Amino acid sequence: MSTEVLIGIVVGVVALIILIGVVGYVVNRKRQISITDKPAQMEPTDGTVREVDRSGGYKAGSGFNFSQGGGGSATIDKPKPEPKPEPEPKPEPKPEPAPTSDPGPVAPTPEVETGPDVETEPEVETGPEVETEPKVETEPKVEAGPDVETGPKVETEPTPEPESEPDVVPEPAVPEPAVEQKPEPEPQLDEIEPTAGRLSRLRGRLSRSQGAIGASVLGLLGAGDLDEDSWEEIEDTLVMADLGTAATSTVVERLREELAAGKVRTADDARAALKRILVEQLHPDLDRSVRALPHANGPAVVLVVGVNGVGKTTTTGKLARVLVADGRRVTLGAADTFRAAAADQLQTWGERVGAGIVRGKEGADPASVAFDAVSTGIDDGVDVVLIDTAGRLHTKAGLMDELGKVKRVVEKKVEVDEVLLVLDATVGQNGLMQAKVFGEVVSLTGVVLTKLDGTAKGGIVFRIQEELGVPVKLVGLGEGADDLAPFEPEAFVDALL
Numbered sequence: 001m002s003t004e005v006l007i008g009i010v011v012g013v014v015a016l017i018i019l020i021g022v023v024g025y026v027v028n029r030k031r032q033i034s035i036t037d038k039p040a041q042m043e044p045t046d047g048t049v050r051e052v053d054r055s056g057g058y059k060a061g062s063g064f065n066f067s068q069g070g071g072g073s074a075t076i077d078k079p080k081p082e083p084k085p086e087p088e089p090k091p092e093p094k095p096e097p098a099p100t101s102d103p104g105p106v107a108p109t110p111e112v113e114t115g116p117d118v119e120t121e122p123e124v125e126t127g128p129e130v131e132t133e134p135k136v137e138t139e140p141k142v143e144a145g146p147d148v149e150t151g152p153k154v155e156t157e158p159t160p161e162p163e164s165e166p167d168v169v170p171e172p173a174v175p176e177p178a179v180e181q182k183p184e185p186e187p188q189l190d191e192i193e194p195t196a197g198r199l200s201r202l203r204g205r206l207s208r209s210q211g212a213i214g215a216s217v218l219g220l221l222g223a224g225d226l227d228e229d230s231w232e233e234i235e236d237t238l239v240m241a242d243l244g245t246a247a248t249s250t251v252v253e254r255l256r257e258e259l260a261a262g263k264v265r266t267a268d269d270a271r272a273a274l275k276r277i278l279v280e281q282l283h284p285d286l287d288r289s290v291r292a293l294p295h296a297n298g299p300a301v302v303l304v305v306g307v308n309g310v311g312k313t314t315t316t317g318k319l320a321r322v323l324v325a326d327g328r329r330v331t332l333g334a335a336d337t338f339r340a341a342a343a344d345q346l347q348t349w350g351e352r353v354g355a356g357i358v359r360g361k362e363g364a365d366p367a368s369v370a371f372d373a374v375s376t377g378i379d380d381g382v383d384v385v386l387i388d389t390a391g392r393l394h395t396k397a398g399l400m401d402e403l404g405k406v407k408r409v410v411e412k413k414v415e416v417d418e419v420l421l422v423l424d425a426t427v428g429q430n431g432l433m434q435a436k437v438f439g440e441v442v443s444l445t446g447v448v449l450t451k452l453d454g455t456a457k458g459g460i461v462f463r464i465q466e467e468l469g470v471p472v473k474l475v476g477l478g479e480g481a482d483d484l485a486p487f488e489p490e491a492f493v494d495a496l497l
């Protein structure tokens with residue numbers, strides 16, 4: 001009995017082992033088949049999905065995610081990611097973590113953020129070749145920043161600091177000390193000159209342009225009957241003053257009409273006609289208000305951009321003064337981290353009027369400094385945050401991309417109300433080239449034309465507006481702290497004539 005039972009048990013166990021082995025083999029095979037089947041099912045779905053399959057590999061993953069981020073224009077892109085859930089089982093095991101663990105989890109973030117990015121990217125396409133690469137790099141950083149609020153690179157900086165453990169407190173170390181210095185300089189606050197009527201008060205600063213445009217043209221017009229040589233001379237004068245050919249032709253044509261109609265008989269008539277025509281050319285109806293008033297839920301943000309040495313920092317400081325004089329609380333963001341002196345310079349401007357400043361370490365990521373400045377401005381409840389950016393060659397795609405990043409990062413936090421391009425009036429045609437390139441990277445809302453006091457080419461104002469369609473909002477008329485004036489077409493033309 002017991003032997004038979006024992007034999008029966010042994011046989012049963014052996015049979016069971018064989019059965020398990022067979023089942024295991026079959027299951028294992030099925031697994032292998034199912035893996036190959038999934039891609040096979042994905043492929044037929046549509047061409048795009050094929051790429052999803054490849055995303056198991058390095059290229060497809062970044063490619064697929066890229067097209068989603070780049071084409072962020074909403075609904076069309078969102079349906080694409082939905083098929084992802086199917087392949088998910090694959091990525092989970094290993095594929096995704098291996099190449100880039102970020103893309104997986106970060107994927108949803110870019111989708112939301114891509115909205116703004118998409119708009120800027122096409123614009124930035126100016127330097128198609130290399131640009132795509134920097135974008136890939138910047139976007140992940142940007143995305144990580146705002147979420148955790150550590151910002152793009154600020155993250156990395158704060159991290160090492162705590163590691164050094166003991167001493168100084170980590171992150172806010174950079175911005176806060178600067179802001180804390182407010183109390184001391186307060187007693188030395190400057191007295192700011194009245195902001196009203198500045199352009200009229202500073203009209204003398206336009207004397208060089210006045211001589212080149214007003215005096216010359218009026219002299220010719222007042223000479224009586226004008227022959228073709230005289231008209232040509234008027235034309236040359238206006239072109240020399242940088243009005244540009246289009247504005248010059250219009251002005252000369254209109255003057256001819258007025259004279260032919262017998263409307264100009266005296267020197268005063270000539271002056272009045274010229275003034276009227278020039279003012280028309282300056283599009284007096286354009287909105288030239290600087291969007292620097294706070295919103296219900298936060299400060300206004302003004303970004304100041306331009307190439308090296310045009311007067312960005314000076315203009316930012318001058319603008320802060322004007323705002324403070326208008327009763328506004330201002331925070332300055334020293335996002336020019338390439339030149340330490342620029343941050344010092346801006347800090348001095350701030351201290352003179354009691355404006356706080358947020359600055360980063362030299363060489364820090366400008367976008368993170370800008371982001372911190374806006375965050376601080378919000379926390380402090382200020383009315384406006386003015387961000388001074390580093391001068392950059394408009395011909396350097398990488399630097400320009402970085403500027404685009406500054407704007408995008410700030411926009412994670414709050415809307416950028418104004419992007420002011422600072423142009424040096426003395427550089428003429430090159431200024432227009434700069435403006436066009438900057439406009440492609442960060443859509444400009446206004447131009448500040450500096451150093452008009454040092455040039456006879458004030459006619460550049462006409463040309464900038466004509467060719468860019470962006471209004472000149474402010475003009476720099478000297479190195480003095482209050483030598484910034486709002487641009488008013490009538491007062492400007494008055495100063496020229």
Ligand SMILES: Nc1nc2c(ncn2[C@@H]2O[C@H](COP(=O)(O)OP(=O)(O)OP(=O)(O)O)[C@@H](O)[C@H]2O)c(=O)[nH]1
Binds near residue numbers: 310342452478
């Ligand atoms: N005459 C005159 N000089 C000006 C005006 N605005 C700025 N400047 C001078 O231009 C020089 C450069 O000014 P910054 O403000 O340092 O120029 P920036 O664009 O910030 O320069 P980077 O930081 O190197 O990019 C300074 O000497 C200013 O005093 C102006 O309207 N008229």
